[in-house]
Amino acid sequence: MQHAPEDLQIRWLKLRIKLKEQFGIKPDMDGVLFLIGIQELGSGKQEFTKEQKQDLMHIAVCTLLAQSGYYVMEGYDEENWPHFKQLKPLPTFETIEQENFLKDHALLYFQQLGFI
Numbered sequence: 001m002q003h004a005p006e007d008l009q010i011r012w013l014k015l016r017i018k019l020k021e022q023f024g025i026k027p028d029m030d031g032v033l034f035l036i037g038i039q040e041l042g043s044g045k046q047e048f049t050k051e052q053k054q055d056l057m058h059i060a061v062c063t064l065l066a067q068s069g070y071y072v073m074e075g076y077d078e079e080n081w082p083h084f085k086q087l088k089p090l091p092t093f094e095t096i097e098q099e100n101f102l103k104d105h106a107l108l109y110f111q112q113l114g115f116i
Contacts, residue, residue, distance in 0.1 A: 036060035
C-alpha cells in the first residue's frame with residue numbers, strides 16, 4: 001500500500017512521539033532502528049559496544065525488509081543473535097527515498113506489533 005510522502009511523514013512523526021512517551025527519547029531513524037534491533041534480539045536493556053549497536057541496526061534493517069521478501073532469517077548464532085540471508089537485491093534509491101522506504105517498513109513493523 002503506497003502512501004503519499006506527506007502522510008508517511010505524519011505517521012512517522014506520530015510513531016516517534018509515541019516512542020518518546022514510552023522511552024523518554026524521540027528517536028531519529030538510527031534510534032528507531034536501534035530499538036527494533038533490541039526488540040528483535042530480545043535481550044532487554046543492556047549496554048552495547050559500538051559494533052554491537054551497528055549489528056543491532058543491521059538486524060533491524062533485515063527484519064524490516066524481510067517483510068517485503070528482501071531478507072529471510074536463517075537462525076541464531078551461539079550468542080543468540082539472529083542472522084539473515086538476502087534473497088533479492090535491494091532497490092536503488094536516492095537518500096530521501098531510501099529513508100522513506102525504511103520508514104514505511106518501520107511503520108508496518110510497529111503496526112504488526114500492535115504498538116501503533
